[in-house]
Amino acid sequence: MVNMTTQDTEDAIARKRPTELSPGAVVAQSLDNEWVNAQLTKEMIEKGTSLRDVEKIRGKEARAEYFRSLLNTRQVVVNRVFFYNNRAVSCDLVEGGAARRAHQKLLGDGSLVPYLVNEHQPAERPPNMTVDEQAFTAWQETVEGMPASSRITCVRMSWEDQENRDATRNGLFNPFAGQVQRLTATDIPLLAAQVGVPPERTAQFGARLHELVGFSSDRRTRGELVSRRVLYDEFVSVPGLPASDVRYDRNKPFAGEVKQLLDLIYNVNLADALGMYPLTPSGGLRRIALQEWRDVRTAPSGVVTDPEQLLLFLRRQAFSTVQDRLTPSAVDTLTLEDIWTLRQSEPWHEYMRAFDALTADPAAFHDRVGRVFDRYVRLNSEIVRVAAGRRASRAKAGKWAPVIEVVVIVGGAVFSAITGDDTWGVVGDVGAVSAKAGGSVQLVLRNRREGRREQKFAREIAAVRFDSAREWEQFHSMVRRLPGYREQSGSRAATSSATVQDDIPEY
Template identity: 60%
Template structure:
């Protein structure tokens, strides 16, 4: 067992500002994350997370691998290393799988986030109900690290103050208090736009608005009574089936808008941790995107706002991309092993891809000059994935038609431009809602196979935040888009703000 009394033998303690600039928080590793369509079926059927375990495991595993492919560094709540089967299965398997995990830890590709703990091998608190075998595998993995290896662990503060006071205070102010504020601010949003983005039918918007008021009122009452406002407590009241443990993931179809409230709480929870660490939330395909929160906070990572309608239009204009020589890609990223992922990250194609994307996010205004380079590196990277997958019997190559997709969300309107592989199309989905003031949104870049499947390797991330000052500027942008060649428009009645990219209770300092 790893010696927790000799921390320096195993761990390098780092602060949030010492993380890689491109580090991400992968929402798919959240212990409540379920793909939107699967969550809908679960609620309809009254199923628990355990009852959809096999399907969910496959989805989480694929997203876990995608995060390691598409980001330089992945920050993971320490508890998930032993509680999340999609991660822990490699540790339990041993052999090459465990060795690959150890190499990813030692290289800083995987970074445990510690809340109360001061060491990654500490016994978990009793209220977490850690699976014994999973935690044993985690401890054995740490114990088997090379003598010179160090695990980078991030914490809000490593100050040795009495009772760890500084870490507790920073965690409250940077993590828990912002979560409370975001929940209590839900009714301050434009709820017509929020309802449209989350998929609420127009005839149900007033009921949805009242339900949000109940969520906010319940949260306010907790604050007044000096009770913690955490996701588990809100789940118990508005999402989970009565009499069940929140960890079971049994969501109550008799609670109004349980699925929609769950999506919002999960989005707030995961973006909040990313904000606290000053890094990116990586939202899985099909999950609600941050733009739904109608906030200005993303400007922190996108070098300010895009505020000019003509500048915004450049993201949707046609691009010329490198010719694609290889027309095959593995149909399932999760057909690979963690050892394959480690090998991929040692390849020059991976390093060039990550470097190209980092340059794009550092200067989204140079989109025209840099997106082609990102696409070219993406193509090369997928060729390397194909080489690795050819040795896996379960990996069936699919026809590959790689495309770049740019998604501009403005309020309840979504504009999508797709180009590459000889195609060009731009489509607008405009919800019939009156624009009366400023309107916010985002630009998302998606790299994917045109023949899209859930298990395909793909990339999706917000690259710019948008703020148009008035209805006049919104109309100006809309008119400019309408003039693009081949533009077509549909009237969306319920546009989606989904991506195309765990709290436990304790009175002293809650687990996040």
């Protein structure tokens, strides 16, 4: 291992606060070393299997989401623990050679940004945490072996220790506990339906949430912090197991549903605290499940308050004919070196410029989304070219029907418009809607013939706020008049459609 002096390490770090990062920076939930999709969680509970047992299956999906986030955004903020406790990330560090060098390049240009809770250096061992020792050693070697000309961009809430402790408690721990405690203030039948609880078990699910909230409240009353790990041990996991061997306890009622909610709260809470976009994995629980329209929030993007302006997002868009009909059938069969190469290409830079222009002015959606679509298609062609150029490439190309999906969430209602490849349609799923309704506009770029690990992307591009029932009714009336609109009542599962001592304790 390369030995560096304290001064060497200090000089190798670019210290940033959240506001100093890229406006399009994201936090990817799939890089959470505890992330498991809902279906796999259910299977793990039924069979009593551990995270280690399902590592191959889970790792493929996490790896694909990892690569997608790097292909579709300028900057990905990663809780420093995930660099060595998530094998989808750490495998490149452990492998060494070209894979580790590619990781170092992404660290060196600020594409990957470690989020430090209370550490001053990214390679510090976090206190009171179990780590994958082989991967942690590889992470330390990666950091210490950075080229002399490179600096790793790291972010903390503040680089002044006391201010950081206060900001972390107030920006992470307290909001996390607060969101957990608000679960029983939600529409329980709606929430139950969204996480897949059968109607006949809704009452038991509501009672379990009351136990969760009561436990959280008791800890806060005693002045103890409420963390995801504490709640996991009580309501989800078999306690006392190392992170890599975690099992979800079949004897704990609704362990899977509670886990999905805690994971969603944990990851969007970190993104909110850092003022960034949360990336929810494809098929993951949507943020709408938290029913935040009851507490309208701000967003790093613009805020839409006019019903007519909001309607523009759902209207049919016209795109140029797509000539290239291929897409890599599995993004994770690329290498991290491929991802680095793609991020240096002109098609990638053009795609980023088009997306930046759109998110900077969501009101110009109709004029700018076509350029995003065009640049997305060009980037996909470059992905196919890079994959095909590798000797003995395993990244096979499949048929592609690229489409844009716009998802508008207002209160408890979800409207989804799909356009592209001669496809057009708008579907409304109307649930509970409050008089003061908040929500968001999400842009999804994907293959209509969807594969779970293909190149696709979803990101919130604007927040929504209606201040009266009249505005909601006006918007709903206009949407109903869109050609081809169809509506269904009730609620489908709220999963994506394509789609973070005297030291601070671990978040």
